[in-house]
Amino acid sequence: MNDVARLAGVSIKTVSRVVNDEPGVHPSTAERVLAAIDQLGFRRNLSARNLRRGSSTGTIGLVLEDVGNPFYSGVTRAVEEIARLRGRQVISGSSDEDPGRERELALEFCSRRVDGLLIVPAGLQHSYLVPEMRAGTPVVFLDRPAGDVVADTVLVDNIGGTVEAVTHLASHGHRRIAFLGDAPDIFTANERLRGYREGCVRAGIGYHEELVAMGPHDESSVSTTLQRLQTMREPATAVVAGNNRITVYVLRSLAGVAERPALVGFDDFELADLLSPPVTVIAHDASALGKAATDLLFARLDGDNSPPRRVVLPVRLVPRGSGEVHA
Amino acid sequence: MNDVARLAGVSIKTVSRVVNDEPGVHPSTAERVLAAIDQLGFRRNLSARNLRRGSSTGTIGLVLEDVGNPFYSGVTRAVEEIARLRGRQVISGSSDEDPGRERELALEFCSRRVDGLLIVPAGLQHSYLVPEMRAGTPVVFLDRPAGDVVADTVLVDNIGGTVEAVTHLASHGHRRIAFLGDAPDIFTANERLRGYREGCVRAGIGYHEELVAMGPHDESSVSTTLQRLQTMREPATAVVAGNNRITVYVLRSLAGVAERPALVGFDDFELADLLSPPVTVIAHDASALGKAATDLLFARLDGDNSPPRRVVLPVRLVPRGSGEVHA
DNA sequence: GGCCACTATGACAACGTTGTCCCCCAGCGG
DNA sequence: CCGCTGGGGGACAACGTTGTCATAGTGGCC
Numbered sequence: 001m002n003d004v005a006r007l008a009g010v011s012i013k014t015v016s017r018v019v020n021d022e023p024g025v026h027p028s029t030a031e032r033v034l035a036a037i038d039q040l041g042f043r044r045n046l047s048a049r050n051l052r053r054g055s056s057t058g059t060i061g062l063v064l065e066d067v068g069n070p071f072y073s074g075v076t077r078a079v080e081e082i083a084r085l086r087g088r089q090v091i092s093g094s095s096d097e098d099p100g101r102e103r104e105l106a107l108e109f110c111s112r113r114v115d116g117l118l119i120v121p122a123g124l125q126h127s128y129l130v131p132e133m134r135a136g137t138p139v140v141f142l143d144r145p146a147g148d149v150v151a152d153t154v155l156v157d158n159i160g161g162t163v164e165a166v167t168h169l170a171s172h173g174h175r176r177i178a179f180l181g182d183a184p185d186i187f188t189a190n191e192r193l194r195g196y197r198e199g200c201v202r203a204g205i206g207y208h209e210e211l212v213a214m215g216p217h218d219e220s221s222v223s224t225t226l227q228r229l230q231t232m233r234e235p236a237t238a239v240v241a242g243n244n245r246i247t248v249y250v251l252r253s254l255a256g257v258a259e260r261p262a263l264v265g266f267d268d269f270e271l272a273d274l275l276s277p278p279v280t281v282i283a284h285d286a287s288a289l290g291k292a293a294t295d296l297l298f299a300r301l302d303g304d305n306s307p308p309r310r311v312v313l314p315v316r317l318v319p320r321g322s323g324e325v326h327a
Numbered sequence: 328m329n330d331v332a333r334l335a336g337v338s339i340k341t342v343s344r345v346v347n348d349e350p351g352v353h354p355s356t357a358e359r360v361l362a363a364i365d366q367l368g369f370r371r372n373l374s375a376r377n378l379r380r381g382s383s384t385g386t387i388g389l390v391l392e393d394v395g396n397p398f399y400s401g402v403t404r405a406v407e408e409i410a411r412l413r414g415r416q417v418i419s420g421s422s423d424e425d426p427g428r429e430r431e432l433a434l435e436f437c438s439r440r441v442d443g444l445l446i447v448p449a450g451l452q453h454s455y456l457v458p459e460m461r462a463g464t465p466v467v468f469l470d471r472p473a474g475d476v477v478a479d480t481v482l483v484d485n486i487g488g489t490v491e492a493v494t495h496l497a498s499h500g501h502r503r504i505a506f507l508g509d510a511p512d513i514f515t516a517n518e519r520l521r522g523y524r525e526g527c528v529r530a531g532i533g534y535h536e537e538l539v540a541m542g543p544h545d546e547s548s549v550s551t552t553l554q555r556l557q558t559m560r561e562p563a564t565a566v567v568a569g570n571n572r573i574t575v576y577v578l579r580s581l582a583g584v585a586e587r588p589a590l591v592g593f594d595d596f597e598l599a600d601l602l603s604p605p606v607t608v609i610a611h612d613a614s615a616l617g618k619a620a621t622d623l624l625f626a627r628l629d630g631d632n633s634p635p636r637r638v639v640l641p642v643r644l645v646p647r648g649s650g651e652v653h654a
Numbered sequence: 655g656g657c658c659a660c661t662a663t664g665a666c667a668a669c670g671t672t673g674t675c676c677c678c679c680a681g682c683g684g
Numbered sequence: 685c686c687g688c689t690g691g692g693g694g695a696c697a698a699c700g701t702t703g704t705c706a707t708a709g710t711g712g713c714c
Contacts, residue, residue, distance in 0.1 A: 001670065011694045016672060024692060041458025046438040047374040047384065048670035052699050057374065059418075068404030068614075070397050070597075077395030080421060089435065091386070091418050094407060108416065111373040131368025251601050270397075271598050274578050287395075328700065338664045343702060353662060375700035379669050 001042065008036040019044055050113075060297070061109030062092040063102055064120040064142070071244060071267060071286050072120070075142065078290030079118060086298055088115060097186070099123025110137060116297045118142055121187075126151070138300035142293045144187040145310070152300070154293040154311045158191035158266075159198065161282040161315040165240045165264040166199025168280075168317055173327035174238040174262060178211040178229045180222060180250065181242035189214065192242050192266060211236055215246070222249035230261065237327045238262035244269045251275065264323040273320055280323030284315040328369065335363040346371055377440075387624070388436030389419040390429055391447040391469075398571060398594060398613050399447070402469065405617030406445060413625055415442060424513070426450025437464060443624045445469055448514075453478070465627035469620045471514040472637070479627070481620040481638045485518035485593075486525065488609040488642040492567045492591040493526025495607070495644055500654035501565040501589060505538040505556045507549060507577065508569035516541065519569050519593060538563055542573070549576035557586065564654045565589035571596050578602065591650040600647055607650030611642040 001019075005012040010029060017025050018033040025033075036042075050057050060083050064072045080090050091109060095102035102122040109117060110132045117132075117139045124147035133139055133151065141153040162179075169177050179196040182189035193214065200207045210232065213225045229236040239261050241247040247265030254260050265272075268283035292311055317323075328346075332339040337356060344352050345360040352360075363369075377384050387410050391399045407417050418436060422429035429449040436444060437459045444459075444466045451474035460466055460478065467479040489506075496504050506523040509516035520541065527534045537559065540552040556563040566588050568574040574592030581587050592599075595610035619638055644650075 012670090013672080013694060013696095014692090017693085020672080026692060029692080041462055043434070043438055043459070043462075045378075045440060045670055047440060048378055048699090049672075050699090051372075051375055051378060051669095051701090052671045052673085054699065066404065067394075067407060068400050070400065073395050073397065073400035073403070076400070077393065077421065080394060080419075084420075089418050089420065089439070091416050092407075093411075093416065094404065107370070111370055112416070113372060113374060132370070135368055248598065251598070255601055269598075271575065271578070271596075271602070274582055275598070275601055276603050339700090340664060340666095340702080341662085343700095344663090347702080351662060356662080372700055375669090376702075377669090378671090378699095379701045379703085381669065 001044070003040055004033065004036045004042050007040065008032045056115045057113045058088050059109075059112065059114045060088050060090050060294075061106065061112070061114040061117045062090055063095055063105045063109070063118070064092065065097055065122065066094045067092060068094070069245075070269065074286030075120075075290035078287035079294045081287075082291060082294040082298070095120070095122040097122045099125070103128055107132075116140070116301055118293055118297060119146075120144060121146060123147060124185075138297055140293045140297045140300075143289060150308050152293075152296050152308050152310075154289060154296065154313065156284040156289065156313045157315050158188050159195035161266060161284070161317075162192045162195030162240060163199040163202065164315070164317050165266070165282055165323075166196055167203055168319070168323055169238040169240070169262055169264060170199075170203035170205055172262065172324055175205045175327065176208075176211065176234055176236045177205065177238045177240060178213070178236040178261070179240045179242065180213050180215075180217065180225060180246050182215045182217065182246065184214045189242055196240060215242075217246055217249060219249045219252055222246060223253040226250065226253050226261075230259065236261055238264075238323075238325075241265040243267050247279065247281070251279070260325075262323050262325040262327070264317070268318065275322075277322045277325070278320035280320045281318050282315050283318045284313060288313055328371070330367055331360065331363045331369045334367065335359045383442045384440045385415050386436075386439065386441045387415050387417050387621075388433065388439070388441040388444045389417055390422055390432045390436070390445070391419065392424055392449065393421045394419060395421070396572075397596065401613030402447075402617035405614035406621045409618060409621040409625070422447070422449040424449045426452070430455055434459075443467070443628055445620055445624060446473075447471060448473055450474060451512075465624055467620045467624045467627075470616060477635050479620075479623050479635050479637075481616060481623065481640065483611040483616065483640045484642050485515050486522035488593060488611070488644075489519045489522030489567060490526040490529065491642075491644050492593070492609055492650070493523055494530055495646070495650055496565040496567070496589055496591060497526075497530035497532055499589065499651055502532045502654065503535075503538065503561055503563045504532065504565040504567060505540070505563040505588070506567045506569065507540050507542075507544065507552060507573050509542045509544065509573065511541045516569055523567060542569075544573055544576060546576045546579055549573060550580040553577065553580050553588075557588065563588055565591075565650075565652075568592040570594050574606065574608070578606070587652075589650050589652040589654070591644070595645065602649075604649045604652070605647035607647045608645050609642050610645045611640060615640055 001012050001015050005015045015033055018030050062079055083090050093105040099122045120142045121144045126146040126149045129139055139151050141151055145153045181193050184190050197207045241250050244267035265279055265281045268281045272279040328339050328342050332342045342360055345357050389406055410417050420432040426449045447469045448471050453473040453476045456466055469481055472480045508520050511517050524534045568577050571594035592606055592608045595608045599606040599608055
């Protein structure tokens with residue numbers, strides 16, 4: 001800006017006025033300034049501007065588990081969409097389920113003075129965010145609740161979803177329904193397990209420990225588990241898969257197997273309808289999740305300071321075939 | 328920092344020293360300062376710091392077509408991974424194939440003084456970036472080349488890939504091979520069309536205009552096209568799909584159809600191996616693409632100022648079944 | 655006692671902007 | 685001719701940091 005001012009033969013304040021379209025600059029002066037800007041390839045430094053004005057940085061921080069997971073990339077897209085409408089950029093990072101990394105990312109974003117923070121928690125402790133929240137940075141938790149702070153949260157109906165999955169399978173005659181879930185310290189995994197258990201009880205088929213295998217899972221652990229489930233004394237005739245990754249592992253393990261258990265997966269995924277049999281899922285909308293959370297965040301930025309809210313988004317069972325096989 | 332200094336009864340410079348772990352502060356003073364920091368929930372303002380130090384902002388700008396597309400979210404993940412190792416955050420945005428939006432995002436990132444820019448170009452004109460590049464911001468183009476500037480570019484072997492697809496189908500006896508591509512003004516779509524044409528010529532089956540349908544495509548246009556292709560005088564017995572979205576549209580259109588043409592899709596996708604028949608694809612690695620581009624960017628940041636490079640990553644045909652059906 | 659070396663600390667400017675206030679000067683009415 | 689008005693423009697401080705330099709105090713050595 002200094003250089004521009006020198007080249008145009010004006011003070012830097014005048015350049016500032018031109019750049020900001022402020023009135024009170026003679027058209028011919030403005031033209032000289034614009035020419036100088038063009039010649040020098042000047043671009044206003046947003047950091048300095050925001051610093052001086054004490055205004056927002058126009059950024060939103062997004063901490064999720066893995067941007068590469070289609071579910072979270074759907075969330076990211078929705079967040080970006082809304083942020084864009086409100087003139088904000090999104091800075092994102094993946095925690096890979098590592099609480100330390102989550103914290104590092106979140107605090108780094110705070111140092112950058114993001115206008116707000118969206119977090120898919122990896123850990124259970126979020127008191128480290130208290131100073132930031134008190135300082136006025138709104139924080140919304142996404143997909144999972146915060147550990148030890150009261151804050152806005154947007155979840156999906158994990159329990160209701162798995163209850164429905166079990167009920168659905170039971171209504172098709174299954175009495176030996178297995179559950180393959182993610183690591184039990186992950187909130188959603190635990191909730192879904194609870195839903196599974198409740199579903200079993202409600203269906204009157206009882207809860208049997210030996211039908212449950214919590215993760216972390218990979219392809220081979222799922223494969224082993226399935227074999228065990230199918231060769232036990234009273235074999236499982238149906239499986240509920242606890243998330244999209246596990247569903248895919250199950251499908252891979254079952255590829256080419258003649259005797260397939262019925263299957264309902266939590267999380268919808270592309271092409272589920274084109275597999276044979278098409279996969280019945282508990283669907284919920286990544287973009288709805290992202291949208292709800294971002295809307296909530298912006299409401300806070302707009303001055304809404306009602307007590308923290310907890311939004312639970314509905315899920316729905318999409319019957320496609322794999323879950324309608326009779327026992 | 329001012330408040331912290333006041334509370335601790337020291338000058339702000341001393342606070343700065345403590346925050347930056349600079350030597351020469353008496354332990355007892357440091358302790359007082361740390362206590363004050365803790366009490367006030369102080370966090371250093373990174374913008375101000377970077378401004379003062381004239382140092383990098385520690386950010387990388389990433390402009391892509393759609394963060395929600397699994398292909399690009401794979402790219403994003405790889406970029407993030409490497410940026411993280413080098414202590415950078417990633418700011419990303421989706422252009423949705425709109426050149427104006429691409430430009431807006433890129434320039435916004437420049438205003439934020441990103442250390443470097445990764446761009447999946449939507450438009451053909453990139454001279455708007457010349458001032459920025461001259462000012463020292465390295466720019467790497469990804470997946471598609473820049474329009475009218477010479478710059479680092481990382482591509483995949485689009486032509487080679489489609490040549491291979493056609494050759495593969497021809498070697499299984501197909502002589503009427505159709506090509507469904509994206510809008511021809513998209514670089515990759517055009518390249519793949521060229522590869523298709525060259526493949527046809529090499530295979531000695533000739534290039535026939537009526538077997539080509541360029542997009543933009545949606546599910547219904549693909550469906551209509553396929554019907555036309557299968558009912559023409561000499562029907563197509565095989566299809567090359569120009570990208571992952573089109574492949575999915577083709578699969579949906581063919582669901583339940585008895586007479587299925589052979590299919591090879593450009594881009595690999597999850598579950599391709601579990602469909603029936605499993606889908607043969609031209610695979611290339613999103614994360615390799617992101618990694619190559621980011622590596623190149625960091626090389627520039629490290630001072631490499633050799634002439635702009637163009638990297639072409641290999642693709643490989645993965646035969647799975649859908650492309651090995653005989654004519 | 656005088657001088658030096660060294661430690662701990664602070665004052666001040668500067669990074670690139672913008673908000674505030676002030677000045678200069680042309681034009682105009684009396 | 686004087687004073688007022690208003691448009692155009694500049695000087696300067698400030699945003700929150702950090703780099704540079706200065707300074708006060710302390711202890712040791714001749």
